[in-house]
Structure formats: C-alpha cells, structure tokens
Amino acid sequence: xxxxxxxxxxxxxxxxxxxxxxxxxxxxxxxxxxxxxxxxxxxxxxxxxxxxxxxxxxxxxxxxxxxxxxxxxxxxxxxxxxxxxxxxxxxxxxxxxxxxxxxxxxxxxxxxxxxxxxxxxxxxxxxxxxxxxxxxxxxxxxxxxxxxxxxxxxxxxxxxxxxxxxxxxxxxxxxxxxxxxxxxxxxxxxxxxxxxxxxxxxxxxxxxxxxxxxxxxxxxxxxxxxxxxxxxxxxxxxxxxxxxxxxxxxxxxxxxxxxxxxxxxxxxxxxxxxxxxxxxxxxxxxxxxxxxxxxxx
Amino acid sequence: xxxxxxxxxxxxxxxxxxxxxxxxxxxxxxxxxxxxxxxxxxxxxxxxxxxxxxxxxxxxxxxxxxxxxxxxxxxxxxxxxxxxxxxxxxxxxxxxxxxxxxxxxxxxxxxxxxxxxxxxxxxxxxxxxxxxxxxxxxxxxxxxxxxxxxxxxxxxxxxxxxxxxxxxxxxxxxxxxxxxxxxxxxxxxxxxxxxxxxxxxxxxxxxxxxxxxxxxxxxxxxxxxxxxxxxxxxxxxxxxxxxxxxxxxxxxxxxxxxxxxxxxxxxxxxxxxxxxxxxxxxxxxxxxxxxxxxxxxxxxxxxxxxxxxxxxxxxxxxxxxxxxxxxxxxxxxxxxxxxxxxxxxxxxxxxxxxxxxxxxxxxxxxxxxxxxxxxxxxxxxxxxxxxxxxxxxxxxxxxxxxxxxxxxxxxxxxxxxxxxxxxxxxxxxxxxxxxxxxxxxxxxxxxxxxxx
Numbered sequence: 001x002x003x004x005x006x007x008x009x010x011x012x013x014x015x016x017x018x019x020x021x022x023x024x025x026x027x028x029x030x031x032x033x034x035x036x037x038x039x040x041x042x043x044x045x046x047x048x049x050x051x052x053x054x055x056x057x058x059x060x061x062x063x064x065x066x067x068x069x070x071x072x073x074x075x076x077x078x079x080x081x082x083x084x085x086x087x088x089x090x091x092x093x094x095x096x097x098x099x100x101x102x103x104x105x106x107x108x109x110x111x112x113x114x115x116x117x118x119x120x121x122x123x124x125x126x127x128x129x130x131x132x133x134x135x136x137x138x139x140x141x142x143x144x145x146x147x148x149x150x151x152x153x154x155x156x157x158x159x160x161x162x163x164x165x166x167x168x169x170x171x172x173x174x175x176x177x178x179x180x181x182x183x184x185x186x187x188x189x190x191x192x193x194x195x196x197x198x199x200x201x202x203x204x205x206x207x208x209x210x211x212x213x214x215x216x217x218x219x220x221x222x223x224x225x226x227x228x229x230x231x232x233x234x235x236x237x238x239x240x241x242x243x244x245x246x247x248x249x250x251x252x253x254x255x256x257x258x259x260x261x262x263x264x265x266x267x268x269x270x271x272x273x274x275x276x277x278x279x280x281x282x283x284x285x286x287x288x289x290x291x292x293x294x295x296x297x
Numbered sequence: 298x299x300x301x302x303x304x305x306x307x308x309x310x311x312x313x314x315x316x317x318x319x320x321x322x323x324x325x326x327x328x329x330x331x332x333x334x335x336x337x338x339x340x341x342x343x344x345x346x347x348x349x350x351x352x353x354x355x356x357x358x359x360x361x362x363x364x365x366x367x368x369x370x371x372x373x374x375x376x377x378x379x380x381x382x383x384x385x386x387x388x389x390x391x392x393x394x395x396x397x398x399x400x401x402x403x404x405x406x407x408x409x410x411x412x413x414x415x416x417x418x419x420x421x422x423x424x425x426x427x428x429x430x431x432x433x434x435x436x437x438x439x440x441x442x443x444x445x446x447x448x449x450x451x452x453x454x455x456x457x458x459x460x461x462x463x464x465x466x467x468x469x470x471x472x473x474x475x476x477x478x479x480x481x482x483x484x485x486x487x488x489x490x491x492x493x494x495x496x497x498x499x500x501x502x503x504x505x506x507x508x509x510x511x512x513x514x515x516x517x518x519x520x521x522x523x524x525x526x527x528x529x530x531x532x533x534x535x536x537x538x539x540x541x542x543x544x545x546x547x548x549x550x551x552x553x554x555x556x557x558x559x560x561x562x563x564x565x566x567x568x569x570x571x572x573x574x575x576x577x578x579x580x581x582x583x584x585x586x587x588x589x590x591x592x593x594x595x596x597x598x599x600x601x602x603x604x605x606x607x608x609x610x611x612x613x614x615x616x617x618x619x620x621x622x623x624x625x626x627x628x629x630x631x632x633x634x635x636x637x638x639x640x641x642x643x644x645x646x647x648x649x650x651x652x653x654x655x656x657x658x659x660x661x662x663x664x665x666x667x668x669x670x671x672x673x674x675x676x677x678x679x680x681x682x683x684x685x686x687x688x689x690x691x692x693x694x695x696x697x698x699x700x701x702x703x704x705x706x707x708x709x710x711x712x713x714x715x716x717x718x719x720x721x722x723x724x725x726x727x728x729x730x731x732x733x734x735x736x737x738x739x740x741x742x743x744x745x746x747x748x749x
Binding site: 040042043044045046047055058059062064065121122125128129130131148149151152153154155156238239240241243244245246247257258260261262263264267 | 383387390391393406407408409411412413415416417418512565566567568569570571572573574575578640706707708709710711714718719720721722725727728
C-alpha cells in the first residue's frame with residue numbers, strides 16, 4: 001500500500017513540470033482565444049467590451065467568411081488527396097523497387113520540405129509568371145506563341161489550384177518519408193509468400209502494404225488537415241496576399257486581416273474558434289471513418 | 298533508499314524549473330527599477346520613441362534624437378526602430394507600457410495606427426500647432442504648409458482637433474517614361490480624352506496605356522479622381538459615406554472612368570503580379586516600355602533604382618489628367634503621421650519632440666535621406682528627380698488630401714478592400730462595374746452608422 005502511494009507521488013512529480021508547461025503554453029492560450037472571441041477589442045489596448053456571441057452571428061452572415069471557408073476546404077481536399085496519392089506511390093517505389101539512385105531521389109523529394117516557404121513561394125511565383133514563367137513558356141510550345149498568357153496567379157478560377165500546386169510540391173517529401181519509414185518495417189517474408197501465391201505488384205500494394213501501414217496513414221490524415229490550414233496561410237501571405245480580390249483568402253489569412261488590419265481582434269478570434277472547432281471535428285470524423293482492426297505482423 | 302533518491306531528483310528538477318521562472322521575473326524586475334530611478338531622479342527625463350524603419354533607414358532617427366538631446370538638456374530619448382515595429386511594441390502596450398511618441402503611418406497591414414484611432418486612444422495634439430518650434434521664433438502652424446492639418450487623417454474625429462501630425466509627404470500621380478515620350482514625340486495627356494486617344498495609338502505598337510503595382514495603389518488615384526469629378530465638397534461627402542453619394546452623376550463618372558481604364562486600357566497580366574511580393578514586376582512594365590502610366594508615389598524611384606530599364610529611360614511624373622479641357626487636375630498627397638498614445642507617460646515631452654521635428658535643423662537631417670516634411674519652402678531646397686516631383690503643385694495641379702473617414706471597427710467590412718482591391722476583378726472580368734459599385738454602396742451603408 002505504502003509503495004503504491006509512493007509510486008503515485010513519484011509519477012505525479014515526474015509529470016508535474018510537463019503538465020505545467022502544457023497548461024501554461026497550450027491550454028490557457030486556447031481558452032483565451034475562446035474568451036477573446038466574446039469581446040469587441042482592437043487588440044492593442046485595454047478597451048474591451050463584452051458582446052457575447054455577436055462576433056459569431058456576424059461571422060455566419062458574412063459572405064467573405066463563407067468564401068474563405070470554401071477556399072480552405074477546397075485546399076484541404078485537393079492537397080490531401082493529391083499529396084497522399086503521390087507520397088504513397090513514391091514511397092512504395094523507393095522501398096519496394098530496386099531503382100538506381102534511390103538515395104538520391106529520397107533526398108531530392110525531401111528537399112522542398114527543408115526549404116523555407118518564402119523560398120518556395122519565390123520559386124513558384126517565378127514559375128507562374130505570365131510572361132517569363134516556366135509554365136507558360138512550356139505550354140506555349142504546344143499552344144503556339146500567340147494568344148493571351150495564362151494568369152496562374154491572376155485568374156480567379158485558376159489561382160487556388162496554382163496555390164495547391166505549390167503546397168503539394170512542398171508536402172510530398174515529408175509524407176513520403178513517413179510512409180517509407182513504416183513500409184520499411186513490413187517483413188519481406190509477407191511479400192515473398194504473396195509472390196509465390198501469384199499476387200501481382202498491385203495486389204501486394206493494396207493487400208499488404210496499405211493495410212499494414214494503416215495506422216500511419218490515419219495519423220498522417222490528421223497532419224494533412226492541420227498542416228494544410230497552417231501552410232495555406234504562409235503560402236497565401238507570400239504568394240498572393242489573398243488576391244486577386246480575395247480569391248485566395250483562406251481561414252487564417254482572413255483571421256489575420258480582420259484581427260489586425262481591420263482592428264477587430266475579437267472577431268478574428270471568433271474566426272480562430274471556428275477554425276479550431278472545424279479542424280478538430282474534421283480530424284475526429286476522419287479518425288472515426290478510417291478506424292480498422294489493428295493488424296499485427 | 299531508491300524512493301528517497303527518486304524523490305530527491307524530482308524535487309531538484311521541480312526546484313530548478315521554479316528557479317528558472319523566478320530568475321527571469323527578478324531580472325525583468327530590476328530593469329524597470331533602474332529606469333524608474335532614472336526618471337524619478339529629476340535630472341534626466343526619458344522620452345520613448347517608436348518608429349517604423351522605412352526606406353529612409355533607421356540612422357536618420359538616431360541622428361534626429363541625438364540632435365534633440367543636444368538641443369534639450371536633461372532629456373534622454375530611448376528609440377525603438379524596427380521594420381516590424383508593431384510586433385516589437387505590441388506586447389508591451391498590451392500590458393500597459395506605451396511609447397511616448399510613435400511614428401507609424403496609417404495603411405500598414407497590421408493597422409496599428411488605425412486601431413488607436415478607432416479606439417480613441419490618441420492624445421490631442423492641437424496645441425502642438427501653436428507651440429514655438431524649439432530654437433526658432435515661429436510656431437509649428439506657421440511653418441507647416443496649409444491644409445495638412447485639416448484632413449480627415451490628421452483630424453479623425455471631425456471635431457477640429459488634430460490628433461496625428463503630418464510627417465514625410467509625397468505627391469502621388471502617374472509615373473511614366475519621359476524618355477519614351479520624347480523619342481516618339483508624344484504629348485503627355487492633360488485630359489482624359491487625350492489619354493484615351495494616346496491609349497488607342499500605343500496599342501497599335503503593343504504598349505498598354507496603363508498598369509498598376511497593386512490594387513491598393515488606386516487609393517491616391519481614386520481620391521484625386523473624386524476631387525476632379527466633384528470638387529473637395531464631393532470628396533468629403535463620399536469619403537464620409539454620405540447616403541446616396543455613390544448613385545450621383547459625379548460618382549458614376551468616376552466609376553465609368555476607372556472601369557474604362559481597367560477593362561480596356563490596362564495591361565492584362567497586371568493582376569497576376571499585383572501582390573506585395575511581385576508588384577515590382579508591374580512597375581517594371583513602365584521601365585520596359587510595356588505600359589505607359591502607373592499610379593505611384595515618389596518612393597518608386599528609389600524602389601526601382603537598381604532595376605534594368607529601357608534605353609533613354611527618364612522618370613516623368615504628372616497629375617491626373619483633367620476631365621475636360623481646362624478642368625482641375627489633382628495630385629493626391631500621401632503623408633506619414635506621428636502621434637502620441639493617450640496613455641503615454643511623457644505626453645508633454647512628446648509634444649516638444651514633435652515640435653522640434655519641424656525645426657530647420659531636423660528638416661535638414663530628414664532631407665538628407667530624401668524624407669521631405671510639409672514645411673513651407675522645403676520643396677525649393679530639393680534637387681534632382683525630387684525637384685520635379687515636388688514642384689507638381691507649382692505647375693497647376695491641385696493637392697488632394699484625406700482618406701475614407703474613420704469609423705468604429707465594423708467586423709468583416711473593409712472599405713479599401715471593397716473599393717480598391719476589387720479593381721483586380723474589373724481587370725480580369727470576374728466582376729462587372731455594377732457588382733463593384735453595389736459592393737461599395739453596401740459597405741458604405743454598413744460603415745455609415747459607425748462613423749466617429
């Protein structure tokens with residue numbers, strides 16, 4: 001009995017510092033966001049007025065907010081699906097196939113991830129440039145040189161996809177390495193026996209690889225949501241500033257604009273609350289629908 | 298034994314953590330103490346200046362403060378100059394530590410100055426105008442070019458009181474390649490009809506009439522145009538969201554003009570680069586003779602000084618063309634502001650400092666880096682490109698000043714986004730003129746009730 005009590009105390013003291021830091025730097029600021037969303041506040045001084053849920057009711061009537069919501073969801077969907085597909089494909093190619101220069105490709109794919117977003121944005125701004133950009137120059141080979149240049153970052157209908165392109169390019173390497181790590185753990189014997197049974201590459205991939213890295217895939221799905229919301233802000237800020245005319249405004253860039261430029265900090269925090277709840281809910285839903293029986297090997 | 302040891306270790310760990318927290322606290326405690334004693338000793342007073350580091354550089358402020366300290370014995374100026382000044386002084390201000398004087402203009406992304414204006418958090422600076430400039434015999438008001446302290450920017454609450462003092466100013470208008478006009482023998486248009494005619498002529502040579510760096514640059518263009526179509530009175534009504542103002546014939550004329558300019562005469566690729574990372578590519582269009590005119594301010598010369606340019610390139614600068622022959626031409630005057638937070642501890646000293654900024658001595662220091670203050674006779678002392686730019690008002694153009702009136706913050710409504718940013722959509726065709734105007738009317742309606 002005594003030892004049990006002592007052990008409990010020991011665990012308590014071991015955890016206390018970490019819990020304390022967690023509370024101070026994560027729990028309290030999060031609660032603060034919720035609290036601030038109920039105020040009308042400029043953000044710099046101490047003139048605050050409590051206005052209840054008015055910020056939220058305004059938010060739900062705002063067309064601009066729905067536009068940013070649409071843009072964010074569109075980005076989450078496109079970036080997740082495309083990155084996921086490519087990362088899985090490249091990962092299985094690099095682990096399962098005997099390719100020349102495997103390590104080289106591994107490094108090359110990972111490089112975008114260590115580049116700063118500002119650098120990536122500069123690269124893609126150059127690629128997307130209407131007159132001297134790589135993309136238009138390449139397309140001109142097929143289209144002929146006459147005709148209007150395509151405005152990758154200037155056309156309302158295209159710009160969000162251009163943004164997604166840059167984000168996908170940046171993200172693939174990271175997820176590829178994550179998938180490769182768990183693919184490397186799958187015992188070779190499973191593939192050998194499958195091959196003896198006459199299973200082709202595709203069957204092996206879908207029947208062995210995917211089920212056995214399923215836990216990893218589920219984790220990354222949550223990462224996709226969080227990182228797309230966060231990264232889209234950085235890309236928007238450095239590539240388009242939300243333009244043209246708000247066509248690439250996403251959750252966080254809109255929140256930033258309202259909180260700072262428009263002196264409505266409380267309103268910005270209300271957007272923050274919605275983003276928080278939305279990403280939490282989405283991650284929860286994804287987690288629930290992807291639940292499978294855990295496979296051991 | 299093992300238990301005791303483990304307890305001792307955890308205790309030590311917790312203690313060290315607590316010690317860490319404690320030490321930072323005491324460290325910050327000592328710094329405030331020392332500054333307090335300095336202030337209380339009565340011999341030297343400390344003025345806290347915060348300034349945004351702009352193209353004029355940070356050194357000029359150091360020079361100014363040194364000169365001010367020399368001219369005002371017993372005063373020590375503590376300067377904070379940063380390119381992200383909002384982030385540097387923001388956290389301190391949230392906990393009640395305000396700089397005494399802040400040099401930061403409106404129109405920045407973080408909107409700090411606007412937030413202070415909207416929150417009524419400024420010290421009234423009207424009495425600075427009647428203060429004598431330190432070391433001189435004249436008052437600040439007598440030194441300033443008239444009009445600068447009668448704008449909706451400096452007097453945001455419409456009560457005749459000045460809360461923000463005008464600092465460096467710059468005429469804005471249309472910039473072009475004067476060299477190209479000489480080579481081709483073209484005349485710089487003085488009316489919009491001539492402008493359209495020129496636009497049609499250059500189109501045949503593959504040159505667009507117009508380009509703009511970012512849609513935000515339309516502010517000066519739009520304000521000047523409002524003055525042209527309806528005079529100062531109309532401008533004031535429009536910028537204070539008077540009901541029905543956007544449905545008047547004058548407003549219609551301004552909207553039609555911008556619509557015609559953007560849909561027919563603007564280089565089509567402009568919106569693709571119209572963001573803060575690529576806008577110099579749009580400015581480059583002028584240097585490369587791909588577009589003729591762009592709305593801009595005098596800072597563009599410095600901004601593009603290292604950019605490649607067409608042979609024989611020479612900066613040209615003109616006010617907005619008149620609506621009809623002999624009509625008024627306007628050039629919008631952009632200026633930065635300096636102000637004192639309401640909670641500044643040394644507001645009196647701050648006012649003295651601001652008054653000093655208009656002295657001959659200070660003006661000369663600022664002028665060295667090309668920062669021109671609205672002081673009478675300053676423009677005569679300029680040379681080079683600046684002489685041409687600042688003489689625009691001597692050559693018949695009228696000055697337009699002011700901006701959209703200050704309101705209480707209205708969540709989700711941003712008038713400059715609605716008016717200026719949507720111009721991108723006019724160029725790409727994503728919005729029609731009517732949709733644009735409807736948006737402006739809707740935003741005006743929402744802001745009217747929140748007017749200060």
